[in-house]
Amino acid sequence: MMLDLEPVSKSCKSHEEEEGDKRPLLLQRAELILPWLTPLELANVSLTCKAFSLIAKTVILRRVSDSSRGFENWPIPFCNTVDDTPYAFFTYTPSLILPSDSQYLRQSWGSNFAATRDGVGKLDMEPVSLVDEEGQSVSGCDCDTCGDVGDEYNRCPCSNLAGLDVANECGLSCKCGLQCGNRLSQKGISVRLKIVRDRRKGWGLYSDQLIQKGQFVCEYAGELLTTKEARRRHLCYDELSSQGKFSSALLVVKEHLPSGRACLRMNIDATRIGNVARFINHSCGGGNLTTKLVRRSGALFPRLCFFASEDIERDKEVTFSYGEIRTRPMGLPCFCGSSSCFGTLPSEDT
Numbered sequence: 001m002m003l004d005l006e007p008v009s010k011s012c013k014s015h016e017e018e019e020g021d022k023r024p025l026l027l028q029r030a031e032l033i034l035p036w037l038t039p040l041e042l043a044n045v046s047l048t049c050k051a052f053s054l055i056a057k058t059v060i061l062r063r064v065s066d067s068s069r070g071f072e073n074w075p076i077p078f079c080n081t082v083d084d085t086p087y088a089f090f091t092y093t094p095s096l097i098l099p100s101d102s103q104y105l106r107q108s109w110g111s112n113f114a115a116t117r118d119g120v121g122k123l124d125m126e127p128v129s130l131v132d133e134e135g136q137s138v139s140g141c142d143c144d145t146c147g148d149v150g151d152e153y154n155r156c157p158c159s160n161l162a163g164l165d166v167a168n169e170c171g172l173s174c175k176c177g178l179q180c181g182n183r184l185s186q187k188g189i190s191v192r193l194k195i196v197r198d199r200r201k202g203w204g205l206y207s208d209q210l211i212q213k214g215q216f217v218c219e220y221a222g223e224l225l226t227t228k229e230a231r232r233r234h235l236c237y238d239e240l241s242s243q244g245k246f247s248s249a250l251l252v253v254k255e256h257l258p259s260g261r262a263c264l265r266m267n268i269d270a271t272r273i274g275n276v277a278r279f280i281n282h283s284c285g286g287g288n289l290t291t292k293l294v295r296r297s298g299a300l301f302p303r304l305c306f307f308a309s310e311d312i313e314r315d316k317e318v319t320f321s322y323g324e325i326r327t328r329p330m331g332l333p334c335f336c337g338s339s340s341c342f343g344t345l346p347s348e349d350t
């Protein structure tokens with residue numbers, strides 16, 4: 001990236017001032033530009049003068065204070081008492097997006113992607129029409145107020161067919177609005193969370209309040225990849241992981257037909273662009289989260305959502321099982337601490 005700044009004098013004082021703001025113009029501009037920089041760029045810029053170094057510190061403090069950069073309902077801070085890594089750097093998306101050449105993406109605070117390129121887009125802006133096995137159009141509900149999901153007689157048709165691993169919610173093609181009770185996963189993260197550093201596992205997602213069994217915690221957001229691209233990235237990430245100090249967050253979700261044959265495969269990569277779910281660590285004992293594929297009426301793609309599988313006290317790590325399969329002879333060591341710990345993390349060829 002080219003930063004079009006004028007040469008810097010050590011004191012940054014020789015620039016004209018903008019009306020109203022008495023600080024040098026260069027500083028005013030730097031405050032706007034520095035939040036867009038990567039940690040390495042920020043470190044380099046902060047070496048140039050004291051004033052830039054101070055602005056860089058403010059940017060870092062702000063990033064530490066909220067990993068979601070203002071995208072969620074409330075801040076989700078980084079907390080580190082074990083080493084000097086202040087925060088993890090990635091581009092935040094609260095929901096699934098199409099893949100992008102993300103090296104060109106920049107993100108400031110609470111803003112959407114800076115350089116919106118053709119390949120970057122939000123999914124499900126318009127409702128899609130689906131048909132059932134008889135070819136009948138399946139659209140959303142006409143309820144004014146959707147009944148309680150548990151109420152058999154007044155149940156909204158969108159919440160039918162919900163099962164252990166799948167749930168159906170009202171969506172774009174429904175008459176009801178966002179206040180509808182059958183849209184649990186659509187109001188953003190509604191529980192207090194934080195991201196805590198562990199010496200061996202790296203960052204992990206923790207509760208910052210009591211979370212009750214069944215409560216929605218977050219969805220797994222990131223780039224929705226083709227299987228070919230997922231396989232390509234998987235190889236790159238394996239190579240980087242073998243060199244140490246790299247955590248990938250590429251998740252493959254497979255939904256099976258009762259016959260056992262896979263009918264849906266989603267590859268979600270939250271490594272470079274994702275949300276706080278990218279910090280959820282593995283537990284061989286299954287952890288305290290369950291996953292559900294949530295379908296919203298009128299949406300083409302389901303979402304992978306996490307719900308509390310038990311009451312979770314404040315300050316507890318939230319975890320789930322990454323899977324059962326371990327195909328690699330030398331898997332990464334697991335430090336989940338559960339009594340049924342296998343010793344290595346699950347690994348499966350994509």
Ligand SMILES: C[S@@+](CC[C@H](N)C(=O)[O-])C[C@H]1O[C@@H](n2cnc3c(N)ncnc32)[C@H](O)[C@@H]1O
Nearest residue numbers: 201202203247249278279280281282334335336
């Ligand atoms: C999706 S990321 C989870 C967040 C990650 N800890 C971080 O710092 O970004 C998955 C990576 O976290 C680490 N990890 C997750 N669960 C772990 C566990 N039980 N024991 C050791 N490392 C774990 C591994 O490096 C894994 O590749």
